[in-house]
Amino acid sequence: MESITHSVTLDAEKCKGCINCIKRCPTEAIRVRNGKAVIMNDHCIDCGECIRVCPHNAKKAISDPISMIDNYKYKIALPAPSLYGQFKSIRDVNVILTALVNIGFDSIFEVALAAQNVSDHTKDILPEARALLSGPTISSACPVVVKLICVRYPELLENVLKTIAPVELAAIAAREKAVREKGLKPEEIGVFFISPCPAKITASKYRIGYDGVVIDGILSMREIFVKLLPIVDKIKEPMKLSVAGARGIKWSFSGGEGSAIDESLFVAVDGIDNVIRVLDEVENDKLSSVRFVELNACPGGCVGGCLSVENPFVARARIQRMGLNLSEENDTNTIDENYLDPEILYWQKTPESGYPFLIDADRSTAIRKLADIESLFETLPGIDCGSCGAPSCHALAEDIINGTALESDCVFKLRERMSTLFREITELQEYMPPPFREQGRGQMINDK
Amino acid sequence: MHNSEGLKLENKNDNSGVEVLKQRYEVSADDFASAGAASAAVKKTLKQLGFSPDFIRRTSIAMYEGEINMVIHGGGGVAEVGISENQVTITLTDEGPGIADINLAMKEGFSTASDTVREMGFGAGMGLPNIKKQSDNLSLISEVGKGTTLVITIAT
Numbered sequence: 001m002e003s004i005t006h007s008v009t010l011d012a013e014k015c016k017g018c019i020n021c022i023k024r025c026p027t028e029a030i031r032v033r034n035g036k037a038v039i040m041n042d043h044c045i046d047c048g049e050c051i052r053v054c055p056h057n058a059k060k061a062i063s064d065p066i067s068m069i070d071n072y073k074y075k076i077a078l079p080a081p082s083l084y085g086q087f088k089s090i091r092d093v094n095v096i097l098t099a100l101v102n103i104g105f106d107s108i109f110e111v112a113l114a115a116q117n118v119s120d121h122t123k124d125i126l127p128e129a130r131a132l133l134s135g136p137t138i139s140s141a142c143p144v145v146v147k148l149i150c151v152r153y154p155e156l157l158e159n160v161l162k163t164i165a166p167v168e169l170a171a172i173a174a175r176e177k178a179v180r181e182k183g184l185k186p187e188e189i190g191v192f193f194i195s196p197c198p199a200k201i202t203a204s205k206y207r208i209g210y211d212g213v214v215i216d217g218i219l220s221m222r223e224i225f226v227k228l229l230p231i232v233d234k235i236k237e238p239m240k241l242s243v244a245g246a247r248g249i250k251w252s253f254s255g256g257e258g259s260a261i262d263e264s265l266f267v268a269v270d271g272i273d274n275v276i277r278v279l280d281e282v283e284n285d286k287l288s289s290v291r292f293v294e295l296n297a298c299p300g301g302c303v304g305g306c307l308s309v310e311n312p313f314v315a316r317a318r319i320q321r322m323g324l325n326l327s328e329e330n331d332t333n334t335i336d337e338n339y340l341d342p343e344i345l346y347w348q349k350t351p352e353s354g355y356p357f358l359i360d361a362d363r364s365t366a367i368r369k370l371a372d373i374e375s376l377f378e379t380l381p382g383i384d385c386g387s388c389g390a391p392s393c394h395a396l397a398e399d400i401i402n403g404t405a406l407e408s409d410c411v412f413k414l415r416e417r418m419s420t421l422f423r424e425i426t427e428l429q430e431y432m433p434p435p436f437r438e439q440g441r442g443q444m445i446n447d448k
Numbered sequence: 449m450h451n452s453e454g455l456k457l458e459n460k461n462d463n464s465g466v467e468v469l470k471q472r473y474e475v476s477a478d479d480f481a482s483a484g485a486a487s488a489a490v491k492k493t494l495k496q497l498g499f500s501p502d503f504i505r506r507t508s509i510a511m512y513e514g515e516i517n518m519v520i521h522g523g524g525g526v527a528e529v530g531i532s533e534n535q536v537t538i539t540l541t542d543e544g545p546g547i548a549d550i551n552l553a554m555k556e557g558f559s560t561a562s563d564t565v566r567e568m569g570f571g572a573g574m575g576l577p578n579i580k581k582q583s584d585n586l587s588l589i590s591e592v593g594k595g596t597t598l599v600i601t602i603a604t
Contacts, residue, residue, distance in 0.1 A: 155501025280488060283505065284512050359496045363533050366497045367469050 006044045007062045007201035007218075008051060012036050014058035019386030021050035021059060026272045027151060027356075031399070032389035042356040045147040046199035047272050047297045048306040061198030061307060064217035066227065069104055072190025072216065074182060076174045077105040078167060081112040081244070081252035082196040082302040084322055085315030086225050087232055093249070093322055094238035099228045100194075101239065108241050109174035111193070112248030115166040117334045119247065119260040121345050122163060126261070126292065129161065135282055136267075136290040137161050141257055143203035144297035145275060146351065153279050154353035162209060162347035166251065167193050167200065169335070169344070171214040176339040190216045194224050196252075196305030197298060209347030221307045245330030246323030253316040254301035258294040266292035271299045359402075373397045381412045469493075469531040475515050477524035480570075486527050487511035490538075493531065499604065507536050507602050510582040513575045514540045514598055520565050521545070522596060535584075535603040543595040550588055554580065 017035035022028075029043030030050060037050075037058070051059040069075045077100045084093055097108045118141075129137050138159045140146050149156050171191045178189045195201055195218050204215040250256030258266035267290050269278045275295045281287050298304035300312030308315065359373075360366035377397040388409040390396040399405035408414045471493070473486035491508040499507075511527070518525040522542030530537040547553045556577045561570060580586050585601040 152495075155505055280484075283491070283508065284484065284487070285505075285509050355498065357496055358498045361498065363497055363499075364467065367467055367531065367533065370493065370496060371467075371469055 005202075005205075006039065006041060006046050007198040007205075008039065008044060008046050008048060009060060009062055010037055010039065011058045011060055014056045016056055016058070018055070019389075019391075020053050020055060022386055022389070022391040023384075024049045024053040025391065026276060027148070028391050028395050030391070031404075032386075040356075042354050043151065045144050045151065045297075046197075046202045047144045047148075048198045049272060051198065051306045061201055061220065063195065063198075063201055063220035063223065063307070064192075066219055066223060068217045069190055069192055073188040074107075074178055074184050074190070075105045076178060076189060076191045077108050078111050078170045078174065078191060078193045078215070079108065080167065080194055080196050080200075080221065080302060081110070081115070081249040081319065082305060082308055082315065083194055083221055083224070084249060085252065085303055085317075085319040086221070086308060086310045087229070087318075088310075090232055091318075091322060091325060092238060093242040093244075093326070094240060095232055095235050096228065097241035098235050098238040099232045100224075101241075102231055102235070103224075103227050105192075107174075107178065109170050109177070109191075110242070110244045110248070111167050111170045112244035112251065113333060113335060114170035114173065114248075115251040115257075115260070116244060116248040116331070117169060117340075118163055118166050118345075119251075119257070120334060122161060122261045125161075125163070126263070130291060133159055135159055135285060135288050136293045138282070139257055139292070139294045140208070141165060141251070141294070142296045142298075142302075143199040143208055144197075144272070145295040146208050147199070148272075148275065148297070149279065150351050150353045151356055152276075153283055154355070156279065156282060157350060157353070159282065162350075164209070164345050164347070165200075165203065167204070168207065168210070168214050169340075172344060173335045173339040175214075177336070180339070192217045192219055194219050194221050196221045196302050196308045198306065199297070208351055209349060210344075211349070221305070222309055225309045242326070243330060243333050245326050245328065245333060247331040249319055249323055249326070252302045252319055253312070254296050255294065256301065258292055261292070263292040265290055266294060268294040268296075268301075270296040270301050270304065272297045359398075369401050373401045376400060376407075379413075380410055385411070387411045467532065471529040471531070473527045473529075475518045475524050475527055477519060477522070479519060479524075483516055483519045484512050486515055486529075490529050490531075490536075494536070497531065503536075503602065503604055506582040507538070510579045510600050510602060511538050513579045514538060514600065516570060517575050517598075518542045518544070520561055520570060525595075535601060538598075538600040538602075540598040540600070541595070542597075546592040546594055546596055547588070547590040548592055550590060554588075 015036045017032050021037055022030045022032060027043045027045055029040045030037050084096055090096060100108050126137060140161045140163060149160060175186055175189050175191055178184055179186055193204060193215050201218040204218050247260045254270035255268035258268050269275055275297055300316055303315035304312035359369050377394050380393040380397060382393050384392040388396045390399055396405055396410060400407055408417055475486060487508045490511055491504055494504045494507060515527060518540055522544035525540060525542030528539040552558050554576050579600060583600045584603045587599040590596040
């Protein structure tokens with residue numbers, strides 16, 4: 001796997017070197033070294049669990065500064081539909097979209113509209129995908145899920161729906177539209193996604209299924225929220241900007257994608273632990289009766305992204321209510337075909353699995369190492385205290401055999417060694433050289 | 449509960465020098481909640497050892513079905529797994545009621561599972577046939593009143 005930089009990073013000054021994040025990480029990607037959390041890039045799936053759990057706010061997502069929009073002549077905002085659920089008093093999508101114009105964007109392109117295109121496309125290709133597969137088709141909408149599948153369930157990649165993410169489709173169409181309607185050069189246009197999660201930040205820089213970059217900058221929903229909050233209540237006559245229907249905006253919460261494609265038997269699963277449990281079942285061929293599996297790593301779906309502000313339950317309820325206010329005709333709106341090359345709907349390459357959990361490329365060496373890991377593990381206390389900087393005793397055993405940790409990193413092992421040493425010291429302390437010691441100990445040969 | 453006694457590296461008795469990684473799990477009767485834990489653990493091990501996705505899939509399906517059989521029919525038992533460079537051998541031993549007619553048991557759709565078990569979504573009579581489908585070699589020794597030993601071999 002190409003070495004990628006993740007958008008989840010550490011603010012070393014704030015990190016206290018505690019064990020909260022290492023215990024929470026679903027891929028055991030974090031170790032504490034030299035008093036600071038270190039993320040192992042090849043294991044990280046950008047789920048943001050560590051951001052959520054860090055009591056010191058030391059884990060953060062690297063997004064682009066809002067000032068970056070000034071680098072472009074024409075600025076387009078791509079709001080994720082989860083943004084719509086962040087404002088307490090707002091029932092009209094147009095108010096939020098108008099507020100985005102007021103803070104400096106020249107035009108708005110709803111990601112929810114692109115989601116309607118992707119829903120239609122999914123509906124078209126599902127029967128064919130189903131015919132070729134054993135087991136359900138898995139949604140590729142959540143980049144964390146796709147990455148998780150790459151590192152932990154590579155054999156399930158063939159079940160993943162190989163379609164473009166709505167945000168990327170929106171970015172491509174928005175730029176094309178601006179080029180044609182405004183007569184601008186593509187490079188004069190800045191396309192900015194307002195993201196609820198760090199995984200989408202990473203996925204826009206290292207696209208899943210495609211080469212190149214289609215989004216110029218990713219803005220944190222949290223930061224944009226702060227800009228929008230003081231102005232949304234002042235907008236009395238919003239512009240008519242909203243084109244997406246309830247069908248598109250419900251992609252923001254768990255179950256929205258599945259219901260948008262009218263799939264009769266789909267399951268919608270949210271929260272990383274639940275996602276892992278369900279992928280295990282798909283892997284065990286236990287969900288073959290299910291046709292479509294919608295998986296979202298964040299609790300509640302994208303509304304639960306760690307860059308959102310409102311709690312996911314409230315945000316979901318608001319978006320559902322907004323959906324009721326939208327016209328049913330909006331549900332059939334899609335991106336103008338002239339702005340789209342139908343080819344881009346399909347992935348152009350399959351993401352690689354880096355197999356970060358492989359112990360050794362040579363299997364007999366791997367078997368030997370694994371046996372060493374297990375026998376070492378049996379000597380460890382098994383209480384997973386985390387004081388060694390690894391998330392569990394087993395992870396420490398793996399690290400020791402892989403040469404990235406020492407046995408005495410375990411405080412209990414260290415104590416054992418200290419007490420052995422102490423016993424030896426006590427014995428040595430009683431030792432006297434021959435001129436001073438009593439008969440009977442270390443006698444001279446002549447004594448015999 | 450599944451109690452892993454850990455992995456141990458043993459040399460096969462046949463002096464072939466092939467090293468086999470041994471795992472042992474206890475599978476309890478009627479414990480559907482934890483059924484599948486042993487096969488999940490084996491799956492994780494196989495991934496760490498770099499076996500192919502298809503091989504892992506076959507192994508985990510065969511083992512899961514075997515585990516479920518012990519939960520439903522065998523009154524629980526022991527799953528022993530031997531992993532070598534090119535093959536996995538799963539030995540499932542129970543001291544349950546045994547199988548009266550092995551040919552019938554191997555038939556798709558035949559099941560002696562109770563209604564309760566069926567209501568839970570198991571007992572469709574696909575267990576043994578599915579194990580056979582996934583494996584390269586299957587040996588089934590059973591005596592009524594004594595128990596059943598199933599040895600599943602899956603080769604790369």
